Amino acid sequence: MELRQLRYVVAVAETRHISRAxxxxxxxxxxxxxxxxxxxxxxGVPLFHRHAGGVELTDAGVRFVERARRILDLVADLEREMADVAxxxxxxxxxxxxxxxxxxxxxCVLPAFRARYPGIEVQLVEEPTAKLIERAARGHVDLALLTLPLDAxxxxxxxLGEEEILLAVPPGHPLAQRDEVPIAALADEPFILLKEGQGFRQIALELCHQAGFAPRIVFESSHIETVQSLVxxxxxxAFVPRMVARSGWEAFPPAYVCLAERPHRTLVLAWRKAGYRSRAAEAFVRLSRAMWGGEGHAVGEPGNEAARDGGA
Structure with a gap:
């Protein structure tokens, strides 16, 4: 049974004539x-009684047409809804x-997105890096805000863009008076890191590794705010992203110092490679890129690997 056959039967029932239908x-x-x-x-049943003047529905035909109209109405509603989604x-x-x-x-992005697309319902899911990557890989989220590198x-x-990484030190620390500090000079310092599963932890470990030492970790936390409080x-x-250093620490802040190497992290919006990226997801990516000034290189395109290498 095909949709066109339903339409055919309904048209014949309404006109009561094959030729007019x-x-x-x-x-x-x-x-x-x-x-x-x-x-x-x-x-296995006749739908119409045929006669010289036209056709009339059988009892089975009456039931068929009633259901067929419901189905065709649902299909029309679905087509309209899909057009609205598109x-x-x-x-x-x-x-x-x-x-x-x-x-x-x-x-910064959500209010602008809602103003532009008020009919799109946005749901937010917050997770640490490892769980967020897993959700994105399984298609449980349409987009995931993450940082490079991504082992997925x-x-x-x-x-979306790049962000400088700063050094957070206690206010009375000798390094607090410096304009900048080479990472190698931190080899003997006690470090406070985020816990396993947090992407920024891997960035911090890699920065120390590139400087030739393994950090002496004295505390770990699941929250960057707690890390800064301990500092x-x-x-x-601790290493901290610049966006975090700029907010909300007036009462009891650490001191922030630039690192001589000017390391940065790269913010990305990620999605399941094998999955369907909806029009709404594409619109969100475009708007986010425009607001954050990222180059918007998709994986596998020129520029992406450079961003990946630089992000750690």
């Missing part, structure tokens, strides 16, 4: 008769985000 449907009368007869054979008049977008990074990035073959991404309390030093 064929004219209305813009098909040949013999072709319409053949399709109706074929459907009746498949169903035109971004309605839909749903699930965005996964690193909690702290998302707290700084998304408030299942994901593609586009770059401010004199418990050690």
């Amino acid at each position: 064929a004219e209305q449907l813009h098909i040949a009368q013999p072709s319409l008769s053949q399709q109706i007869a074929k459907l009746e054979r498949e169903l 035109e971004l008049k309605k839909g749903r977008l699930v965005i996964g985000s690193l909690p702290v990074t998302g707290a700084h990035v998304l408030p 073959e299942a994901l593609a991404w586009e770059v 401010a309390a004199g418990m050690g030093v």
Whole structure:
């Protein structure tokens, strides 16, 4: 049974005449008769009584037409809804985000996105890096706000922008008076790091590795705010993204110092490579890139590997 056959039966029932229905449907009368007869054979019951003046529905035909109209109405509603989705008049977008990074990035983008696409429902999921990568790889989120490098073959991404990494030290620390500090000079310092599963932890470890030492880790935390509080309390030093250093630490702040190497991290929006990226997701990526000034290189395109190497 095909949708066109449902339409054919309904048209014949409404016109009560094969020829008039064929004219209305813009098909040949013999072709319409053949399709109706074929459907009746498949169903095993006649849908119409044929007579010289036209046709009349059988009892089975009355039931068939009633259901067929419901189905065709649902199909029409579905087509209209899909058209609205295609035109971004309605839909749903699930965005996964690193909690702290998302707290700084998304408030800039989400209001502009909602103003432009008020019919798109946006759902936010906050997870640490490892869980967020897993959700994105399984398609449980449409987009994930992450940082490079990403050890995830299942994901593609586009770059939003780059952000400098600073050194946070206790206010009374001798390094607090320096304009900049080479990372190698931190080899003997106690470090406070984020816990396993956090992407920024890997960035911090790689920075130390590139400088020729393994950090002496004295405390670990799941939250960058706690890391900074421990630094401010004199418990050690830490690397922090610039966006975090700029916010909310007036009461008891650590001191922030530039690193001589000017390291940075790269922010990306990632999605499942093998999955379908909706029009809403594409629109969110475009708007985010425009607001954050990223180059927007998709994985595998020129420029992406350079961003990946630089992000660590």
